[in-house]
Amino acid sequence: MKKQTKAIHTRFQRQDAYESLSMPVYHTAAYEFDNADSMSDAFCGRTDSPDYSRVMNPTVTFFENKVKSLTGATEVIALSSGMAAISNTLFSVAAAGKNIVTSRHLFGNTYSLITGTLSRFGVSPRLCDLTDIRSVESAVDGDTCCIYLEIITNPQMEVADLQVLSNIAREKGIPLIADTTLIPFTEFSSHSLGVDIEIVSSTKYLSGGATSIGGLVIDYGTCPGFGKRMRTEMLLNLGAYMTPHVAYMQTIGLETLNARYHVQSANAAMLAGRLRALPAIRYVNYVGLEDNPYHALAQRQFGPTAGAMITIDLESRNACISFINNLKLIRRATNLFDNKTLAIHPASTIFGLFTDAQRRDMDVKDTTVRISVGLEDTDDLLEDIVQALGDQSCKSHH
Numbered sequence: 001m002k003k004q005t006k007a008i009h010t011r012f013q014r015q016d017a018y019e020s021l022s023m024p025v026y027h028t029a030a031y032e033f034d035n036a037d038s039m040s041d042a043f044c045g046r047t048d049s050p051d052y053s054r055v056m057n058p059t060v061t062f063f064e065n066k067v068k069s070l071t072g073a074t075e076v077i078a079l080s081s082g083m084a085a086i087s088n089t090l091f092s093v094a095a096a097g098k099n100i101v102t103s104r105h106l107f108g109n110t111y112s113l114i115t116g117t118l119s120r121f122g123v124s125p126r127l128c129d130l131t132d133i134r135s136v137e138s139a140v141d142g143d144t145c146c147i148y149l150e151i152i153t154n155p156q157m158e159v160a161d162l163q164v165l166s167n168i169a170r171e172k173g174i175p176l177i178a179d180t181t182l183i184p185f186t187e188f189s190s191h192s193l194g195v196d197i198e199i200v201s202s203t204k205y206l207s208g209g210a211t212s213i214g215g216l217v218i219d220y221g222t223c224p225g226f227g228k229r230m231r232t233e234m235l236l237n238l239g240a241y242m243t244p245h246v247a248y249m250q251t252i253g254l255e256t257l258n259a260r261y262h263v264q265s266a267n268a269a270m271l272a273g274r275l276r277a278l279p280a281i282r283y284v285n286y287v288g289l290e291d292n293p294y295h296a297l298a299q300r301q302f303g304p305t306a307g308a309m310i311t312i313d314l315e316s317r318n319a320c321i322s323f324i325n326n327l328k329l330i331r332r333a334t335n336l337f338d339n340k341t342l343a344i345h346p347a348s349t350i351f352g353l354f355t356d357a358q359r360r361d362m363d364v365k366d367t368t369v370r371i372s373v374g375l376e377d378t379d380d381l382l383e384d385i386v387q388a389l390g391d392q393s394c395k396s397h398h
């Protein structure tokens, strides 16, 4: 079966008593057993019968199995958020005395998890330039537990060469962990580019229009014991498993992912091209534009589409703030890949609690607005952007 057919027709693990066509939502905390032996077998992992919904729930397992069949992974673990997927993964691979080799260009909470929270537990951050092989090679040492990156960084839009990083990781016997949230796993195979563990914030493309918060850890089985440790240690001890209702919504979201993604990425490509013609916009950053510095690498790795997130640089911070305030159709909200187009000023929001020096270090500019392009008609989006820019340039003359 092709991916889109699998996304629709993956069967449940067991027949439902009422022949329900959709996977039922098993809203239960616990499961009953016929006798003490079958109970012991389930608790000790000798059977795969669910015992408690902190660790396993049939509705969540169904969602995990769909992702497994779409990615070819050996293990997929669904968690309560993208951050839970990242933190559970790093708790699983790191230990006191180890270091994580990564970039300064990271999602804000991932940056503070690695440089703040984890460093309090004796895991040190090694921030380097992941697009420079020498910088990575000199950062990795005998205590490095993983190389961690985002495939297109947000909001800088930097793309590193996954195969180059994978070669370094394999040589050192450590996993390459990639947050692939910005391009869906239905578009490209991160594993064939050398990624060992893939992380997705399923809040974004998968949830089916911003319905819910969720995260996925997709394990390709190349890091011995990792998937087992996630299930038998992290889910039990950290308690961040996905809930059945979220799994239900995201399973439905997965069915329409391909259709939504192709419209949204085409809208983003069209809009990016048209925004370049507007004089108030200093720079349009989108790896789908042919003269973007990462265009060729992004195409080679991710295929012809480039996602639905673009950033624009305006004249000043004030210009960004009034542009955002003037929007009428585009919504002022964080999040990515909602059905609605969303705009945000990252420096004053997502990165608002970092110092100016930290933001400079992370290349989060005061003059950047991030736009997540939705499913609307691009003529309407362009009209809103033009009017929002027009108003602000008038005001700035007064």
Ligand SMILES: *Cc1c(COP(=O)(O)O)cnc(C)c1O
Binding pocket: 081, 082, 083, 084, 107, 110, 150, 154, 179, 181, 182, 201, 202, 203, 204, 213, 214, 215, 336
């Ligand atoms: C949103 C996001 C996250 C965090 O995911 P949540 O589901 O909000 O916890 C991590 N990485 C990237 C690239 C994201 O866009």
